[in-house]
Amino acid sequence: MDLRYSAEYEQFRGELRAFLDKNWTDEDRATLGGEEVLIGSISKPGERVTEFRIAAIEAGYLYRNVPRRWGGGGQPFDPLKSAIIREEFKRVRAPREMVGQGPSMLVFTLLAHGTEEQKERFIRDTLLGRILWCQGYSEPGAGSDLASLRSKAELDGDQWVINGQKTWTSNAAEADWMFALLRSEPDAPKHEGITYMLIDMSTPGIEVRPFRNIVGDSDFSEVFFDNVRVPKDSIVGARGEGWKVSRSTLKYERALIGDTDIARRTFDGMVMMARALERRGKPVIEDPVIRNRLVQLESRLLAAEFHSMRLLTMQARGEEALLAGMVPKLNSTQLSYDLGKAAMDVMGGGGSLAPGEPEAPAMGMFVTAYLWSLGVLIAGGTANIQRNIIAERGLGMPRDPVQKR
Amino acid sequence: MRPRGRDTGWGIMDFGLSQEQVLLVDTVRRYLADNCPTSRVRSVMESETGHDGGLWAGLMELGVGALVVPESYGGLGAEFLDLALISEQLGSAAVPGPFLGHAMATLALVYAEDSELKKECLSALAGGEALATCAVAEPGDVWDHAAVxxxxxxxxLSGRKTLVPYASAADWLLVVARDGDGPGLWLVDAGAAGMELRTLRGNDMTRRVESAEFSAVVCRRVGGVESLAKMRDAGLVLLAADSFGGAQRCLDMARDYALQRQQFGQVIGMFQAVKHQLANLAAELEPSMSLYWYAAHAYDRIPEDGPRxxxxxxAYLSDLYDRAARDSTELHGGIGFTWEFDLHLWFRRSIFNRSYLGDSDYLRGRAADLAGW
Known part of the structure; x- marks a missing residue:
């Protein structure tokens, strides 16, 4: 165990710093830099940000695992360099890779299964945020059991005709395109009747209806399809292979392992708040019960942070993570859930005030975190689904026969 | 207090074990698999002394005693993490005997002021010729040297000590006490006049404890607060590692049982209630190993993070051990509640691990103080 980078990596860091000094000025930082929006809506970046991203891709610092030919940085896999890039970009608040399901999912699906024409048309512009995407997966009747989806696509001459409904669609209102799973072979077994399709959101017959979540925001929409006609070549991979196409991107998933940054920010902010707030004439942080709870939460946070360092080391050594790689998602969602609750308790009566209320402690930002922590628990597979995965794939328990139906 | 490696110029170069460490762990694991099955654990724990000289000598031959002793004192000069890795293996196999007290005393001496005494003791400890232990606790659940x-x-030396591991078996006792200059550590020879030992019946029969009463017993000074703090922190990390090893063993046993036990015509591992209980435990246990790794690494490499x-x-790992042992017992059903089944060996070790050197709430209080909260 050695927690310092070797000379080779320090040299890489030096070159990266020089690049950032030259290409991302103090003025850029002041006017454009900021915390990345991790949950919530995405938007098209301005020209200056895109100009910077192009330079950073050219230098091999962004989209390292996307080939140069398709607009990526085209660098060999090196999780330590990726970690240094994250650290340094964060330090000067320079724009990192675009967030959202286009760059994180669709691009890798196209790399694996797209035609040359699809790659040419979509990848570069998606990486730069010129095309924004939404994901058409969940339906009112298809949540954890996604493969039971019913929205259908029927071939009519040289067009697909799409009818049905998607829901929980993030950024549907902003998106230019949707990648969707649709039932194209109604008579096939459920996993084999699905096709992966790209849909221009401006096509007639698509209706987007935003709805409010429990936080009070309208980040999600329902999307209705009423005889929506798209060209025959809108599919990625073969007919009926959409399930496999959508799963295959897992192996392209980036070196992002259970990011603990948000939990760390919440925890540090909560400690600051506990120092600043008073209860019955004393700082909240002096309450022994609160102190105890903070250390318990911090222990879990530290375990997660050290664990991600361990996973990074395993990646760098080419070792398989197995069970170790399956637990961060469940843990990070449980931790944010418990951090949110603890923050509410630190606030005491002030916790009943809404986000944005000037009299609320820390302007109520922890209330937002508390409410969002429930969404995080559900998004991308509920906690109970994660437990099944850990038990079955990590611990070797037999698969639930129900899942095969 | 965030780990070094983020935003500080430090980095994540290598959060893993060296090849030598992997080899060391394998060697110890194999030795224990061959020489310390639970049948031997049981016969040692049912013996009068709870100490098996042959088993101990085997560990000494593997270098367990010499590992953290500097080369200049006849030892191997390894990292403290190496010793913690061994502690995990001992916890996994529920090895009975005086390892903990012996290791703590050894590290107290490693960090003691230079003296003839230090030289004499360390070379004997490294060679496995002598056995040492430490006397920390006093009646009233006093663990803190400031209150000794x-x-x-x-x-x-005069005073009363309790929960002294393997006092009767030891050649030397390292006793936390105070003199005019404040708290410190003194060495007492076995059989010294004025020392009275009494065996206490413990819940964990693989780690024997005794009380010790001292009435003007001749003693020699080992060191001051630094030395006894190092002794304490070594004990805490070794218990954390032992807890991880034991908890992992409890989980492994539950997993194996869930794949084998049939009810309602199928293995019980098919039931989601069982799956989820196992998954929750695995999810918390898996990353917690890194906590003891880092604590052991900080112990000799990042001293400002060490005590905290x-x-x-x-605190965290011994609590998790308690949960793992009890969840595992529950998952085993009736068989887990029998004396004959081995699971309670680990359950009982978790009781010792949780209480020795202070309960978890007390330790979290110290961690909060050390954070400056």
Missing amino acids: ASTVKDGK HAALAK
């Missing part, structure tokens, strides 16, 4: 009541006056992470890791 035993006193040394004119080279004579030692306290935090022991």
